Amino acid sequence: xxxxxxxxxxxxxxxxxxxxxxxxxxxxxxxxxxxxxxxxxxxxxxxxxxxxxxxxxxxxxxxxxxxxxxxxxxxxxxxxxxxxxxxxxxxxxxxxxxxxxxxxxxxxxxxxxxxxxxxxxxxxxxxxxxxxxxxxxxxxxxxxxxxxxxxxxxxxxxxxxxxxxxxxxxxxxxxxxxxxxxxxxxxxxxxxxxxxxxxxxxxxxxxxxxxxxxxxxxxxxxxxxxxxxxxxxxxxxxxxxxxxxxxxxxxxxxxxxxxxxxxxxxxxxxxxxxxxxxxxxxxxxxx
Amino acid sequence: xxxxxxxxxxxxxxxxxxxxxxxxxxxxxxxxxxxxxxxxxxxxxxxxxxxxxxxxxxxxxxxxxxxxxxxxxxxxxxxxxxxxxxxxxxxxxxxxxxxxxxxxxxxxxxxxxxxxxxxxxxxxxxxxxxxxxxxxxxxxxxxxxxxxxxxxxxxxxxxxxxxxxxxxxxxxxxxxxxxxxxxxxxxxxxxxxxxxxxxxxxxxxxxxxxxxxxxxxxxxxxxxxxxxxxxxxxxxxxxxxxxxxxxxxxxxxxxxxxxxxxxxxxxxxxxxxxxxxxxxxx
Numbered sequence: 001x002x003x004x005x006x007x008x009x010x011x012x013x014x015x016x017x018x019x020x021x022x023x024x025x026x027x028x029x030x031x032x033x034x035x036x037x038x039x040x041x042x043x044x045x046x047x048x049x050x051x052x053x054x055x056x057x058x059x060x061x062x063x064x065x066x067x068x069x070x071x072x073x074x075x076x077x078x079x080x081x082x083x084x085x086x087x088x089x090x091x092x093x094x095x096x097x098x099x100x101x102x103x104x105x106x107x108x109x110x111x112x113x114x115x116x117x118x119x120x121x122x123x124x125x126x127x128x129x130x131x132x133x134x135x136x137x138x139x140x141x142x143x144x145x146x147x148x149x150x151x152x153x154x155x156x157x158x159x160x161x162x163x164x165x166x167x168x169x170x171x172x173x174x175x176x177x178x179x180x181x182x183x184x185x186x187x188x189x190x191x192x193x194x195x196x197x198x199x200x201x202x203x204x205x206x207x208x209x210x211x212x213x214x215x216x217x218x219x220x221x222x223x224x225x226x227x228x229x230x231x232x233x234x235x236x237x238x239x240x241x242x243x244x245x246x247x248x249x250x251x252x253x254x255x256x257x258x259x260x261x262x263x264x265x266x267x268x269x270x271x272x273x274x275x276x277x278x279x280x281x282x283x284x285x286x287x
Numbered sequence: 288x289x290x291x292x293x294x295x296x297x298x299x300x301x302x303x304x305x306x307x308x309x310x311x312x313x314x315x316x317x318x319x320x321x322x323x324x325x326x327x328x329x330x331x332x333x334x335x336x337x338x339x340x341x342x343x344x345x346x347x348x349x350x351x352x353x354x355x356x357x358x359x360x361x362x363x364x365x366x367x368x369x370x371x372x373x374x375x376x377x378x379x380x381x382x383x384x385x386x387x388x389x390x391x392x393x394x395x396x397x398x399x400x401x402x403x404x405x406x407x408x409x410x411x412x413x414x415x416x417x418x419x420x421x422x423x424x425x426x427x428x429x430x431x432x433x434x435x436x437x438x439x440x441x442x443x444x445x446x447x448x449x450x451x452x453x454x455x456x457x458x459x460x461x462x463x464x465x466x467x468x469x470x471x472x473x474x475x476x477x478x479x480x481x482x483x484x485x486x487x488x489x490x491x492x493x494x495x496x497x498x499x500x501x502x503x504x505x506x507x508x509x510x511x512x513x514x515x516x517x518x519x520x521x522x523x524x525x526x527x528x529x530x531x532x533x534x535x536x537x538x539x540x541x542x543x544x545x546x547x548x549x550x551x552x553x554x555x556x557x558x559x560x561x562x563x564x565x566x567x568x569x
Binding site for chain 1: 328331332333334335336337338339356366368369393394395396397398399400401403438439440441442443476477478506507509
């Protein structure tokens, strides 16, 4: 009962515990059955502390994890989205790191919360979730050029690092995200200059929404810093095919089947493999 | 007793919580700190910066793990994925003991990410103790269970919190992380004498002590870990040391975190009580 009560969304613009229980009874009556009042707080008020703490904690988590999405939607719509998301998808992991794992799917399934910016919202949310994965997913021992000597592409399979996330996007969300982050950093540093009272927030400049622009990105980390690398579509297809378990030959065929025959693909492919190997992206294929 | 089986026969002194705002200072300046406490779940990841920082810290310092998500008091069984990752971390840090809370926080696979109080009954004590034993057996490291601060009490309870805590740790044969700030916060919220709590637990099972600050609201105290340690909490700390002897002591400061030197300075005030106890007992 207490668990169910804690997970219930707050009422009154997320200030108070809901006044009625699921069966229509007054919440004051329901809570009084299992929680004692004291000389200062009613049973309802005591449980409300926990109800509020849960929701403020999970709101804060998504607020911090999805700043770009928050900027795209605006604070009010972002809050409504996260409230609806969390009501449907409460945390099912012992770590808050995974709280936003189903947010992209939720946005796609219930576009009313983000319309008319649903497509932008999906792209920016995917981009921000990719950063969470790139931050602390595993790193396996990278393969180097010497490891591949003597291997024939027809039989060679390459794994990709778990922390490497490949994204095909329709909007230039990377530039947008950087602009949002720069603005947020500016506001944070302003706040830190006023330690003796509540931070004064400068007027938030509205950042133009991301432009429609096809992108292929690799979100990854290097020396434990996060990076995103623009890829040519052919390189993206190559990496995607490798990740799917294709041999190098099959992956190249998939990547280049619609490529412009006028380009020097041999040189580019050689560069890609050298570059991606230097970045440590290749590892032994999963068992 | 300072060195006991619940802290793996160590005699750790005063420690500080390892917190992100202090990473740069600690790694650059290498301050003299007896030990750091880490939140286990922050480092139960598969790669990346958290583990890099942890390994750098482990090169220079002793580290003890403190968890927030085992949920010994939850009705459902222990989460095997969580335990496996926790054990992997235990091997990495070589923590001499591990702590987590006497609370519940998950139900039907959903997590509150909070430390929720339980009804204090014998049935609940037995269930909780059994889960602590299972965890201890799996992790192969002593466990110290921490008392939480709470804002609600249950009609179902038929013993005091300190009776409940004592029952659990005796049945589980585990240690206690006695959080004297939590005792104080709960005592004010539930109108009991905090000294009665401190005096009513099995002191030979104290493996570690937490001290911290809190926030006073008009109708309750909230365990916020964002202030210096107030005098009533120091008084409880002094009584705990008097009754149980010196114990590894950790200052929790988790919000509105000031400089490392300020936090460490606050923690080192515990020396005043530790030295007084040594003088008295000599």
